[in-house]
Amino acid sequence: MKPPKDGDSCRLPEPNSSEAVTRILALKTFAVVGLSPKPERPSHYVSAYLKEEGYTIVPVNPGQKTLLGETCYPSVADIPFPVDVVVVFRRPEEALPHILEAIAKKAKALWLQDGVYHDEGERMAREAGLLVVSNDCLMRRHSRAH
Numbered sequence: 001m002k003p004p005k006d007g008d009s010c011r012l013p014e015p016n017s018s019e020a021v022t023r024i025l026a027l028k029t030f031a032v033v034g035l036s037p038k039p040e041r042p043s044h045y046v047s048a049y050l051k052e053e054g055y056t057i058v059p060v061n062p063g064q065k066t067l068l069g070e071t072c073y074p075s076v077a078d079i080p081f082p083v084d085v086v087v088v089f090r091r092p093e094e095a096l097p098h099i100l101e102a103i104a105k106k107a108k109a110l111w112l113q114d115g116v117y118h119d120e121g122e123r124m125a126r127e128a129g130l131l132v133v134s135n136d137c138l139m140r141r142h143s144r145a146h
């Protein structure tokens with residue numbers, strides 16, 4: 001794993017990155033790995049924003065029972081229904097297990113938030129057919145698109 005270079009904040013394999021973002025933003029159910037109970041944390045306020053915008057948020061945090069009024073699950077694998085997108089708010093070195101869960105869950109997309117990237121995991125997710133966005137912010141991209 002290597003940090004992205006300057007100007008490389010959204011590393012998408014698709015020739016038209018805005019098309020991939022648009023396709024992901026058209027999906028409805030977002031499992032949010034690392035959703036924090038602390039309102040000042042990006043994982044919390046980004047998820048609250050998305051929920052206000054009409055998305056279904058599925059919190060993933062083994063230390064919580066509910067977050068943002070939703071049942072919280074210890075892992076993506078524990079979610080008893082399909083999810084469209086797995087959003088990861090974890091350090092890059094902690095991302096791979098969550099990426100593998102997204103693949104196993106047959107999610108349609110993987111979104112690694114600002115500062116989160118994992119070259120091997122991203123490659124594996126793409127090979128499994130997932131749309132992949134890394135080191136970018138869902139809230140920022142959504143607010144620009146709407």
